Amino acid sequence: MGIKEFEMSALSDQHHILGAAPFSNLKPPSEEKAIYVDQTANKAAPHETSITFVYQAKVSEFLRNVTVTWCKNLVNHSLSITVENPSDENQYTCKVDIRAWQFWGRKGLKSFELDGKLVGIFWDFRQAKFSTTPDPCSDYYVAMVSGEEVVLLLGDLKKEAYERTRSRPSLEYATLLYKKEHVYGKRSFCTRAMLADGDKEHYIFIETSLPGPGPRDPEMWISIDSTVLIRVMNLNWRFRGNETAMVNNLPVQILWDVHDWLHGKPGSGRPGLFIFKTGAPECVSDDDHGQCSRENEGGRRSYDSASAQGCPSTPEFCHFLYAWRTDQ
Incomplete structure (x- = not known):
């Protein structure tokens, strides 16, 4: 297999x-105390690390899969958001460059039409904090707005997101279906995952x-x-x-x-x-x-x-x- x-x-x-x-x-x-250690190999390795989240959200009045991918290597650091359109083979993808030196692009808005309805994606990474993974750990938001409702909201700056979008929370919360992550190491690998109790992340350590x-x-x-x-x-x-x-x-x-x-x-x-x-x-x-x-x-x-x-x-x-x- x-x-x-x-x-x-x-x-x-x-x-x-x-x-x-x-x-x-x-x-x-090396796990006598089983303490979580950051994936320090990612700092030096020239590989591209990526994390993909697939959500189900109500966009333009229909439940659709929304794919959020964070990528980082020695040169680029980006966010891509793709919204599927079951009624059409085409799908919309929004890509955001979040490299630290491109300050002017770390806050923005992109909009598109889906089944004749306007959808907007708002983001703010100006104060975002990162660790060794390509996705931020705090002080940011990414909001998708459809029909004057925030149908998908990422990050911890929720109040700022609602104020900027001037939209109300959706009555149908987006559901996280699955997550894909690529990590690098020699004998040990680390990650975080939401497993059993809602929004709390659990530390996972694999050693051989x-x-x-x-x-x-x-x-x-x-x-x-x-x-x-x-x-x-x-x-x-x-x-x-x-x-x-x-x-x-x-x-x-x-x-x-x-x-x-x-x-x-x-x-x-x-x-x-x-x-x-x-x-x-x-x-x-x-x-x-x-x-x-x-x-x-x-x-x-x-x-x-x-x-x-x-x-x-x-x-x-x-x-x-x-x-x-x-x-x-």
Whole structure:
């Protein structure tokens, strides 16, 4: 199964993958305290980092997918917003250059027509603060206005956005469907994700012991909010897997596919894929032979390729993390 097929299986709620090894309380080598560390590799690496959010919002009286993509490399730093138009193959894309030295472009407005109705996009990045990721962490707003309503609002300067647009909040809030992110590192990768409880972001840390010295089998650890939830031993054989863990007493499915880290062709440069999906899988079986999940030590459930067939989960938010190793 390739990366694309693995991603599509998560979106279609079909999982045909191997379960992880039983849970162990052992910590990864550099994660004794499991403290979140910024993705410092992004500062020096010449790669382009990108984060894509896909929302569903009511624009021009219809629910449409709105794709928001933040990109940053050594030269460019930009925001792109695309609004789909199901009644037409064409779609509208608004691109904003938010490089620090282009101060005059860090506040602006663009408008377009969609199904004969005016849609406006307002933004203000003049005071925006950034960390190591391409999207701002505070002091900014991006607002999409349709029919005198703010149908999509990003950032923390909400009051300023409503004052500038002179529009009221929409009665139908935009829904975040999924997020895609590309990160770079050698043995460890970091991200933030909204998983189980609304607007609160959770810190995710992934660490591996590869490439490691000696004959020791490679391992992998996945932590959320300073707690190691999954340890995968013998990663050479368990390079794909799926477990459901509890985050603040709510279930989160964690899937991984790191086949190309271990068995890819030299120089292929393909990423590992991690998917964090809210909600627990629902078991649907046509026969009476047991259940399609098994409980591991620690009270979590894992799903294997034989029993996961016919066990779709409810459509919930997905976070796709593409982890690129810089030492391959």
